[in-house]
Amino acid sequence: MEVTPLIWTITVVIILGLLAFDYFFHIRKAHVPSLREAAIWSSIYVGIALVFGVIVLIFGGVDMGAEYFAGYITEKALSVDNLFVFLIIIASFRVPREDQQKVLLFGIVFSLIARTGFIFVGAALINQFAWVFYLFGLILLLTAGNLLKKDDESDEANNFIIRLAKKLFNTTDNYDGDKLFTKVDGKKVLTPMLLVMVAIGGTDILFALDSIPAIFGLTQNVYIVFTATAFSLMGLRQLYFLLDGLLDRLIYLSYGLATILAFIGVKLILHALHENNLPFINDGEHVQVIEISTGLSLTVIIGVLLITVLASLFSKAGKAQTAIGNLGRHASSYTDLTYTSDPNERERIYKALLEEEVYVKSMDKKYRDKAKDVDKIRDEVAEAHRQHDMYLKG
Numbered sequence: 255m256e257v258t259p260l261i262w263t264i265t266v267v268i269i270l271g272l273l274a275f276d277y278f279f280h281i282r283k284a285h286v287p288s289l290r291e292a293a294i295w296s297s298i299y300v301g302i303a304l305v306f307g308v309i310v311l312i313f314g315g316v317d318m319g320a321e322y323f324a325g326y327i328t329e330k331a332l333s334v335d336n337l338f339v340f341l342i343i344i345a346s347f348r349v350p351r352e353d354q355q356k357v358l359l360f361g362i363v364f365s366l367i368a369r370t371g372f373i374f375v376g377a378a379l380i381n382q383f384a385w386v387f388y389l390f391g392l393i394l395l396l397t398a399g400n401l402l403k404k405d406d407e408s409d410e411a412n413n414f415i416i417r418l419a420k421k422l423f424n425t426t427d428n429y430d431g432d433k434l435f436t437k438v439d440g441k442k443v444l445t446p447m448l449l450v451m452v453a454i455g456g457t458d459i460l461f462a463l464d465s466i467p468a469i470f471g472l473t474q475n476v477y478i479v480f481t482a483t484a485f486s487l488m489g490l491r492q493l494y495f496l497l498d499g500l501l502d503r504l505i506y507l508s509y510g511l512a513t514i515l516a517f518i519g520v521k522l523i524l525h526a527l528h529e530n531n532l533p534f535i536n537d538g539e540h541v542q543v544i545e546i547s548t549g550l551s552l553t554v555i556i557g558v559l560l561i562t563v564l565a566s567l568f569s570k571a572g573k574a575q576t577a578i579g580n581l582g583r584h585a586s587s588y589t590d591l592t593y594t595s596d597p598n599e600r601e602r603i604y605k606a607l608l609e610e611e612v613y614v615k616s617m618d619k620k621y622r623d624k625a626k627d628v629d630k631i632r633d634e635v636a637e638a639h640r641q642h643d644m645y646l647k648g
Contacts, residue, residue: 257477265477269484272302273363276491281359286351292496299489306485310478317548321473324552325482328472328514331559332465333486334504335511336365337494339457345583347450348590350429351599357447358491361454368459369483372466377476387526390467394519397464401512425449464515471518471525472551505572510562517554521546574614574621581610582631585638604642611635 280287280295303326311319340361344354379386424443430436434448469479527541535541566572584607588600614622622628 262477265481269366269488272299272488273359273366276359280491281355285355287355287492287495289496292492295492296489296496299485299492303485303488306481310481318475318478320548320552321475322478322482324472324548324555325469325478326486327552327555327559328468328518329465329483329486331507331511331514331555332461332468333490334493334497335507336457336461337490337497339461340454340494343450343453343457345586347446347453349447349450351587353429353431353447354494355491357450357454358494360451361458362487362490364451364455365458365461366484366487368455368462369466369487370480372462373476373479373483376466376470377474377479380470380474384529385526385532387522387529388532390470391519391522391526393463393467394471394515394522398512398516398519401508401515467522468515468518471522472548504563504566505569505575506562506566510558513558514555517558518551521551570618570621571624574617575625577610577614577617578622578625578628578631581607581614582627582634584610585631585634588638589634589641600645604638607635607638 307319307322307326310322314322340358344357349357376386376390424438424441426436426438426443426445428436428445429447430445433445434451435442436445437443465483466479469482473479473482524543524545527535527543528545530536530541531538584603588603588607625631
């Protein structure tokens with residue numbers, strides 16, 4: 255299928271239209287989306303991506319369609335992993351729940367811009383220098399290694415850009431709705447809303463450095479790379495609220511993603527050897543190696559993700575981690591009075607905390623004790639109970 259300028263224009267207009275629709279019909283009025291709303295719109299965006307894939311399959315052929323679906327599934331899986339970091343950043347900045355959608359949409363738009371830039375830079379490098387495949391492959395292998403040993407205690411929100419912004423500019427610790435600036439004692443200052451967007455934007459750039467080499471390992475068709483990346487980001491905001499409380503359950507996701515990235519990294523290096531023109535490797539001649547087909551790549555990606563997700567969902571350790579993680583979030587939200595302006599939210603959170611606490615106590619102690627941050631969460635729960643007792647006493 256020849257991708258004409260008209261097709262590119264129509265595709266970009268559709269994507270921009272979806273983003274505009276998301277903002278004007280969902281984000282403009284701050285609210286906490288219900289589980290039903292998140293589920294419906296997540297399904298709609300996944301459906302749009304699948305329909306687009308079928309159109310590519312019909313007009314572009316089996317190979318092009320397979321490349322799109324392999325790229326889309328890989329980028330979607332990486333996007334879910336990104337939600338873990340978004341969750342850490344949003345929790346670190348205590349973003350009011352009704353304003354979290356705006357932060358997430360900004361993150362999606364900025365991520366799309368950053369990845370689009372990297373896509374065209376990557377395509378230009380690939381067209382000029384075949385050795386770039388070696389570099390991309392090495393990046394993915396290193397990323398896979400980092401996923402296996404990543405530090406869960408790292409404070410993603412406390413990065414250099416945020417520390418610099420706080421030092422150079424007047425900032426306040428209090429939110430003023432979803433405003434980026436507010437006035438304190440007659441002076442214009444930055445709100446945490448702007449800082450959290452800076453933090454999200456900074457991490458988006460790092461995500462792009464990992465995800466773009468991954469999809470270039472599956473296809474070098476720039477149109478497929480762009481559309482698979484764009485559609486994988488669509489609906490990520492709704493998915494955040496749909497999976498809220500379940501993200502911790504996917505305890506083996508990092509292992510699955512590490513396997514996928516390592517597999518694609520090897521695929522890229524094999525392709526680089528096949529196209530080799532570096533004089534210090536085989537005297538600049540092509541190396542006869544096995545090349546991994548798109549069909550095999552798609553099979554491996556789907557298989558690894560299925561095993562990873564099912565192992566996480568049926569794991570007793572995963573269930574314990576989910577419940578304890580939820581308990582910690584409920585306790586942290588309850589003790590933070592700036593969490594929301596909704597007066598009913600306090601009782602809702604405390605009720606959810608009590609229900610989760612009963613569920614956690616029903617679990618095997620050995621799995622509860624192995625959960626990450628368990629001691630810290632116990633202290634937060636105790637503080638939430640103390641504050642609730644004081645609240646009842648008036």
